[in-house]
Amino acid sequence: MGLFHLHMGLNFLKVTFIILFKEISIAEPMASSPLLATSLPHNQLTTTATVTAGRYRLPPPEKLAVLIEKSKSVDELLQIHAAILRHNLLLHPRYPVLNLKLHRGYASHGKIRHALALFHQTIDPDLFIFTAAINTASVNGLHDQAFSLYIRLLSSEIAPNEFTFSSILKSCSTESGKAIHTHVLKLGLWMDPYVSTGLIDVYAKGGDVTSAQKMFDRMPERSLVSSTAMITCYVKQGNVEAARALFDRMCERDIVSWNVMIDGYAQHGFPSDALMLFQKLLADGTSKPDEITVVATLSACSQIGALETGRWIHVFIKNNRIRLNVKVSTALIDMYSKCGSLEEASLVFKETPRKDIVAWNAMIAGYAMHGYSQEALKLFDEMRFVTGLQPTDITFIGTLQACAHGGLVNEGVRLFESMGQEYGIKPKIEHYGCLISLLGRAGQLKRAYEIIKNMKIEADSVLWSSVLGSCKLHGDFVVGKEIAEYLIGQNITNSGIYVLLSNIYASAGDYEGVAKVRNLMKEKGIVKEPGISTIEIDNKVHEFRAGDREHMESKEIYTMLRKMSERIKSHGYVPNTNTVLQDLGEIEKEQSLQVHSERLAIAYGLICTKPGSPLKIFKNLRVCSDCHTVTKLISKITGRKIVMRDRNRFHHFTDGSCSCGDFW
DNA sequence: CATCTTCTAG
Numbered sequence: 001m002g003l004f005h006l007h008m009g010l011n012f013l014k015v016t017f018i019i020l021f022k023e024i025s026i027a028e029p030m031a032s033s034p035l036l037a038t039s040l041p042h043n044q045l046t047t048t049a050t051v052t053a054g055r056y057r058l059p060p061p062e063k064l065a066v067l068i069e070k071s072k073s074v075d076e077l078l079q080i081h082a083a084i085l086r087h088n089l090l091l092h093p094r095y096p097v098l099n100l101k102l103h104r105g106y107a108s109h110g111k112i113r114h115a116l117a118l119f120h121q122t123i124d125p126d127l128f129i130f131t132a133a134i135n136t137a138s139v140n141g142l143h144d145q146a147f148s149l150y151i152r153l154l155s156s157e158i159a160p161n162e163f164t165f166s167s168i169l170k171s172c173s174t175e176s177g178k179a180i181h182t183h184v185l186k187l188g189l190w191m192d193p194y195v196s197t198g199l200i201d202v203y204a205k206g207g208d209v210t211s212a213q214k215m216f217d218r219m220p221e222r223s224l225v226s227s228t229a230m231i232t233c234y235v236k237q238g239n240v241e242a243a244r245a246l247f248d249r250m251c252e253r254d255i256v257s258w259n260v261m262i263d264g265y266a267q268h269g270f271p272s273d274a275l276m277l278f279q280k281l282l283a284d285g286t287s288k289p290d291e292i293t294v295v296a297t298l299s300a301c302s303q304i305g306a307l308e309t310g311r312w313i314h315v316f317i318k319n320n321r322i323r324l325n326v327k328v329s330t331a332l333i334d335m336y337s338k339c340g341s342l343e344e345a346s347l348v349f350k351e352t353p354r355k356d357i358v359a360w361n362a363m364i365a366g367y368a369m370h371g372y373s374q375e376a377l378k379l380f381d382e383m384r385f386v387t388g389l390q391p392t393d394i395t396f397i398g399t400l401q402a403c404a405h406g407g408l409v410n411e412g413v414r415l416f417e418s419m420g421q422e423y424g425i426k427p428k429i430e431h432y433g434c435l436i437s438l439l440g441r442a443g444q445l446k447r448a449y450e451i452i453k454n455m456k457i458e459a460d461s462v463l464w465s466s467v468l469g470s471c472k473l474h475g476d477f478v479v480g481k482e483i484a485e486y487l488i489g490q491n492i493t494n495s496g497i498y499v500l501l502s503n504i505y506a507s508a509g510d511y512e513g514v515a516k517v518r519n520l521m522k523e524k525g526i527v528k529e530p531g532i533s534t535i536e537i538d539n540k541v542h543e544f545r546a547g548d549r550e551h552m553e554s555k556e557i558y559t560m561l562r563k564m565s566e567r568i569k570s571h572g573y574v575p576n577t578n579t580v581l582q583d584l585g586e587i588e589k590e591q592s593l594q595v596h597s598e599r600l601a602i603a604y605g606l607i608c609t610k611p612g613s614p615l616k617i618f619k620n621l622r623v624c625s626d627c628h629t630v631t632k633l634i635s636k637i638t639g640r641k642i643v644m645r646d647r648n649r650f651h652h653f654t655d656g657s658c659s660c661g662d663f664w
Numbered sequence: 665c666a667t668c669t670t671c672t673a674g
Binding site: 161169 | 665666667668669670671672673674
């Protein structure tokens with residue numbers, strides 16, 4: 001770099017310097033930074049950048065670089081930056097490191113514009129600052145900028161190195177990744193572990209397992225990190241078996257690899273495997289669980305309703321000094337609400353500082369799930385008016401669900417309309433689902449059906465089940481059959497829809513219709529999704545299917561079932577066999593109801609827990625109306641509170657009635 | 665003078 005360049009550079013610098021300082025008030029008292037106190041008098045620092053150089057001693061450049069790295073705030077960086085500028089050291093050809101360190105310093109404090117401004121004022125940027133700038137842009141999601149920097153680098157005839165590729169790959173789609181891949185090959189850098197891991201990651205993100213696998217197989221050395229990247233790739237594809245196989249083959253594991261595997265199970269429908277792996281992690285003892293581990297594990301607890309395990313993890317978090325950041329708190333709120341303990345959920349919520357929209361969403365959804373509609377809506381208002389946070393589409397799922405569960409038709413419709421009008425959020429199928437269930441529950445089935453017909457999005461099976469369920473509930477067989485006729489002509493694969501269709505025909509006394517649906521199911525090979533209920537006792541989750549005799553204490557359970565059956569009959573219970581799908585006689589139908597999975601779970605709970613203690617049951621499908629009636633009676637006879645989570649919501653049974661008000 | 669893998673709400 002010639003003298004002329006240096007000169008130009010410094011002139012340019014002064015301008016940039018002022019621009020930089022505009023963003024952060026320089027009038028802030030500089031005394032807050034003791035770092036430079038010995039060598040740099042504050043009063044001089046607080047004056048303008050035009051102070052002439054050399055009035056006080058500056059630490060040597062090597063020391064300055066260390067000071068930049070140690071800076072704990074942007075203020076400190078700005079002071080050092082100012083000092084360097086005043087001594088004309090920033091673009092000094094002998095100390096390019098200062099520019100680089102400042103760039104990284106600003107970037108690490110989230111001052112992306114400051115960091116990139118430093119790059120843009122650099123004359124003849126070298127590979128280091130180029131790579132640093134590309135990395136900064138990539139990490140912060142400025143992918144277009146990262147690419148234009150990369151292109152500028154190529155045209156400057158400096159060859160990118162492994163560091164550059166590792167940075168630019170973070171901005172790559174599969175398309176651009178392939179292009180970069182060719183550059184990597186051309187420059188012979190594919191053996192580098194960082195580059196190949198980056199490539200695996202790009203292919204993983206694009207769902208291209210084959211290319212990722214190829215990359216991985218050709219690596220000369222499979223590092224811990226690249227194996228973890230490959231596991232991530234399998235997991236993203238939903239192939240947990242392949243992921244686990246590789247995980248088991250690894251000779252060393254760190255907490256990240258454990259986390260990827262645990263979360264992989266939790267997010268792909270294997271929550272109990274996630275919990276088992278968490279146990280293994282603890283037993284293994286080589287890696288220490290962190291925030292991410294507990295978030296994944298709590299999510300697994302939420303899914304199977306493992307309240308005891310969830311509580312245990314809460315204690316574990318406290319005892320192991322795991323930081324209770326907003327994500328962990330939200331995972332706890334979600335776990336407690338989904339495991340039936342709204343009290344504990346709201347306790348965690350109250351104690352969460354700096355709640356973000358996700359935390360609010362989780363709590364609102366929690367109240368909605370449990371049928372506390374007013375509380376959910378109050379929370380929504382509090383969020384908007386007190387914190388000023390912007391609701392998201394998910395916020396509206398919570399509030400609309402609250403309205404649906406509370407039968408608040410007008411509020412719900414108004415909320416639905418305000419979504420687009422006030423917040424510019426386009427309703428998704430889930431929002432329509434809430435609206436339809438709201439109207440359905442209120443018996444406005446024609447209106448619901450009209451909305452479905454006029455929707456711009458195509459109705460899904462959730463929506464149809466919702467209307468059909470409401471038709472059944474309100475005995476509206478006119479609309480019900482109309483929808484049924486329409487749906488039978490469609491190519492539906494969702495088993496739940498067929499069950500409901502058959503229920504509707506059965507309730508309407510149309511046995512030809514029932515036969516038609518049953519034949520259709522046979523033709524298409526559609527099997528009813530099995531109902532599975534679980535109950536957690538002493539930290540162990542017990543699983544039951546209808547008619548199940550797998551359980552160790554099966555004999556006692558069936559004895560208890562018979563005993564309960566007699567007692568509820570003496571309380572005037574008459575079985576409602578309308579919903580039984582099989583072609584059976586009345587007695588057999590009654591028997592098939594008696595062994596529904598939720599009843600097995602309740603019976604087991606009655607055997608294993610102290611009289612009077614509450615029971616918590618979880619079911620993967622919606623609770624059937626007969627079981628709902630029976631559970632109400634059991635709560636009355638035994639004096640127990642029974643909390644039941646079904647696919648849709650929570651039911652709190654107390655003394656013969658249910659919090660859902662018999663609409664669900 | 666440096667680069668890679670994990671994160672909550674429906």
